[in-house]
Amino acid sequence: MQALFLVNRQRGQAALEALLSIILLFIFFFVMWAVAVAIHNQSRMQTAAQLAAQGALLTYDRTAYKGQDQVRAQAAMARSQIIARSLYAENACGMIPAPFTDETPPACTPDIPDLRVEIACSPVLHDAGAFSPENCGRSGGGAEGGNLDAAVRVFVEAEARQPLILVSPDPDETLALAPLLRGQALAYSFEPRQSMQIGEEEE
Amino acid sequence: MLRRLRAGQTGQAALETFIVFAAWFVLTMLVLNLMFIIASLMLNQSTVTRGSQQVASLGCLPTGVAEEIADRATFGTEDVEVRAAYVSPSADGTFDRDSVFDDQGRVRAGAARVPECKSSSDRRYAPSGSYVLVQASYKQRVVLLEYLGIPATFSVTRNALSVSNALEGGDAS
Numbered sequence: 001m002q003a004l005f006l007v008n009r010q011r012g013q014a015a016l017e018a019l020l021s022i023i024l025l026f027i028f029f030f031v032m033w034a035v036a037v038a039i040h041n042q043s044r045m046q047t048a049a050q051l052a053a054q055g056a057l058l059t060y061d062r063t064a065y066k067g068q069d070q071v072r073a074q075a076a077m078a079r080s081q082i083i084a085r086s087l088y089a090e091n092a093c094g095m096i097p098a099p100f101t102d103e104t105p106p107a108c109t110p111d112i113p114d115l116r117v118e119i120a121c122s123p124v125l126h127d128a129g130a131f132s133p134e135n136c137g138r139s140g141g142g143a144e145g146g147n148l149d150a151a152v153r154v155f156v157e158a159e160a161r162q163p164l165i166l167v168s169p170d171p172d173e174t175l176a177l178a179p180l181l182r183g184q185a186l187a188y189s190f191e192p193r194q195s196m197q198i199g200e201e202e203e
Numbered sequence: 204m205l206r207r208l209r210a211g212q213t214g215q216a217a218l219e220t221f222i223v224f225a226a227w228f229v230l231t232m233l234v235l236n237l238m239f240i241i242a243s244l245m246l247n248q249s250t251v252t253r254g255s256q257q258v259a260s261l262g263c264l265p266t267g268v269a270e271e272i273a274d275r276a277t278f279g280t281e282d283v284e285v286r287a288a289y290v291s292p293s294a295d296g297t298f299d300r301d302s303v304f305d306d307q308g309r310v311r312a313g314a315a316r317v318p319e320c321k322s323s324s325d326r327r328y329a330p331s332g333s334y335v336l337v338q339a340s341y342k343q344r345v346v347l348l349e350y351l352g353i354p355a356t357f358s359v360t361r362n363a364l365s366v367s368n369a370l371e372g373g374d375a376s
Contacts, residue, residue, distance in 0.1 A: 018223055040241050047248065082295065083292065085296075086297050086334075089298075090362065
């Protein structure tokens with residue numbers, strides 16, 4: 001009788017241990033899956049940001065009259081913003097939803113609230129503090145002579161939260177596990193022709 | 204009696220351990236396979252993105268894009284098809300993927316296919332500033348399920364859009 005009782009107790013304990021190990025295993029799988037999805041989506045956002053920055057820069061450079069027309073430069077900046085948004089939306093679209101939810105970071109429409117596109121110009125490439133949108137389309141007055149918009153910089157930044165629904169569906173909740181995915185990219189172009197000509201003339 | 208009970212228990216415990224281990228092994232491998240598939244998606248997206256940038260500057264589609272994806276057979280990719288086309292941005296700058304390729308991968312009216320890079324005459328420069336879309340479609344096999352005798356494949360499409368920086372003058376063919 002005592003032996004049977006012992007056997008039954010051991011069986012119960014073994015079943016409990018097996019159940020616990022399976023629960024732990026599933027938690028591990030869930031975390032692994034969530035991390036892999038977050039890495040994939042983060043990569044997607046970063047790639048999209050880079051392509052958006054390059055596309056916006058190209059659009060600006062071929063549309064603006066550098067150093068000649070500020071109004072035209074403003075129009076080129078507006079156009080570049082639109083192109084950047086379209087490029088970002090298209091390239092970021094197709095993110096994988098977080099485990100056990102259909103919710104993906106919003107990216108398949110150009111109306112992305114957390115997408116920032118900034119276009120700024122500077123007479124020199126090496127001074128990050130010299131870049132300003134006001135310099136775009138303006139000539140003269142640069143520290144090294146030439147246009148104030150010899151260098152153009154496009155900065156694209158996008159953010160999105162990916163809630164892990166098993167932990168909390170609300171990313172704003174305290175202790176909610178919702179990794180912040182961020183894509184940031186810079187693109188530069190530099191056309192020093194006028195500055196160099198002036199420099200060569202001085203020599 | 205106790206000895207007999209213990210002997211029977213040992214055999215049962217071994218069986219139970221084996222069943223738990225087998226289930227654990229299959230589950231782990233399935234999750235590992237899932238990780239491989241996500242890795243494959245990332246790598247192929249990267250390849251298509253580079254392809255899109257190359258098309259934007261070369262004016263033709265390098266065959267290496269499809270070859271690179273096909274080489275990842277360890278991830279279970281097969282029937283790889285890569286295509287590229289360009290389209291001029293609309294007045295409001297928006298882009299609609301469905302206006303370039305249809306479901307069968309044919310180029311729609313209003314868009315132009317970019318040929319594969321074989322000779323210099325194959326080049327077709329997308330006018331500077333136009334959208335260049337490179338699309339790769341392939342079948343992704345879930346290798347572990349196939350090992351278990353369950354055929355499992357699903358279709359994957361990877362897209363990458365960039366802006367052409369090719370020479371001015373448009374179609375060079």
